Amino acid sequence: MRILLVEDDMPLAQGLQQSLRHEGFVVNHVNTGQLALNALAVPDQDMVILDLGLPDMDGLSVLKKLRNNKADIPVIILTARDSIEHKVKGLDFGADDYLAKPFDIHELLARLRVIERRLGTAKTSVIQLGSVQLDIAAHKVGIDGQDINLSKKEYMVLKALMENAGRIQSREQIESRLYDWGEEVASNAVEVHVHNLRKKLPEKFIQTVRGVGYTVNKS
Amino acid sequence: MSIRRYLVLILLSVITLVTFIAAIEGYNASMQKASSIFDAELKILANTLIAIEAAPEQQDKTLLEAGAQTNLAFQLWQGNDLVLKSNNAPDRRMSQKKSGFTENNFLGQRWRTYVKSSGSDGGRMVILAQPVQRRFELAEDVILSAVLPIILAMPLLALFISLTIRQALKPLTHLTKELKSKKPNDLSLLQTHTKTKELEPVVYTLNHLFERLSGAFERERHFASDAAHELRTPLSVLKINVHNVRNELGHESQAMSHLTESVDRMAHVVDQILMLNRTSPEQVSLDSTEVNLTSLIQQTISDLYPEIAQREQTISLESEEQIIRGNEFSLRILIQNLISNASKYTPDGGAIQVSTARVQERLVLVVEDSGPGIKPEEYQRVFNRFYRVGGDQHNSKIIGCGLGLSIVKHIAVLHNADIELSQSPELKGLKVSVSFTQENNKVARLAANQTTNQAINKVSSTANALLPEDSDG
Structure with missing residues (x-):
């Protein structure tokens, strides 16, 4: 996957490039908003890592211009500012994800992989967690190599959880995935799907965080 | 007391007082004036009467009655004989003096009398008398007609003064507003x-x-x-x-x-x-809005979940939808610090419970854990900056700097909330209860305003003091 890294801090950019290349990504680096927009005018990048604090323009304006122009290219925002408004604004402006500095490189890599799988540029389209494999390309789920049958909606719920393994997905977040599918959602739909999924999956694979949502463990 | 009311009252009082004193002075002056005019009249009249050498029979009846109409009484004495008198005059001599003015009482009132004699003892003597009452009446008439317009104008004057002062104080009122x-x-x-x-x-x-x-x-x-x-x-x-x-x-x-x-x-x-x-x-009291506390807690738990899951701890939230007025950013920090503290000080595999409840008009946020807890005697000190339970023996594997609860306290004070530490009855670890008063947001805002100045100094000195201290340690 080709990543455009927009970051004005040279040591950080170099460190990031090294880490990302080590993980097998192709990284191009620019250090101003204008250069980023120029680079994105030609469609040879798969995604963007965008720092909000740029010398020539605000990172949010870069994002806005980018989205106005057309591009539905995935964008992960990096910022040293901790205010929530920035996060909300960033996501409103169409960022796909958001990381606050100093971020954990593993966290960044995990989010890159989610995007990678979504774009279909991943070396493997399979997410393996414990004994469960989810093949995003083939829309298949298996336990220890044995395929199991899931309804479309159950598959969507499981995909949402497994893509975000280690993080909590709230009922609303999962619901919005189902809405994306274009289906009407009953008030207890998510509970019903999770209940059915649990019967088909290993015990304790999907965990409930009472009052918050559902999660599956990373390992 | 308002300046306007004060000025109106003082001005009206002074005007009333001055008018009153002027009226008294005027009354005295009018009285004197009236006296001298009447005295002069009596004198002229007496002189005229004594000059008339006419016989009593020849006197016009009207002269005798004229006295009654003007209240003027007169007697004409020839030696000891009363030759002529007006109808309203008594038979006795009206004045015992030989000549000049005097005042005495007869016929039930006080009179001013004037005696004029011509020549020796046996000569003619004219006594004129006028009731003193007349002079008072005249003086009163004069003074009343002078003072009455002022008294009648008083309410108008008050209104005028009030309006003028209001107009004059307008810039001040505007500024106050x-x-x-x-x-x-x-x-x-x-x-x-x-x-x-x-x-x-x-x-x-x-x-x-x-x-x-x-x-x-x-x-x-x-x-x-x-x-x-x-x-x-x-x-x-x-x-x-x-x-x-x-x-x-x-x-x-x-x-x-x-x-x-x-x-x-x-x-x-x-x-x-x-x-x-x-x-x-x-920084914070700038924008206080309606915050959905429950969804804020949910988001915060989601944000912190990777750390919690890594330590195989379980976390749960028990909360109806709770709306609170406050600053979202700082409330998030408060929740974040409480939950992350609970996770840090709870052993792997432990439990954390977050809940909210309404208790007598108060909204209480409770975070409790199954960790070792804090001894009651340390409850107060944990809110001090850089204080860590156990001091140097503190488990150094736990990342922390002793600022978490200070920050929580900071934010609680801003929201006029109370923090209470106790032992969790169910989990046996630390239980932190933050209770927000719902109805007095106004008070909270005022309090925030009042603490602003102190807090600015405190915070900036903290910020300055923290860095060197930190690098020393």
């Missing part, structure tokens, strides 16, 4: 433009003060975000390079894990110090 309607943290310049000599320096000084204060706040605000940027970017570089070096080494070493740990700890301390600054009153 503007100052009153200012929000606690609104440091914009005053819009009141005044040419009033007395108010111009006040407005000027206030505006000057506002300008300097907002400049100071601006610097304070920028300090936080500048420091955030300046510190967080190099920290990211550190973290990434530690990761890269690890990759290059290809195997784990103790030095590398110490390095990772220290970088993480430093990142944490920097974060907490910035939080302490960001949650200072002048």
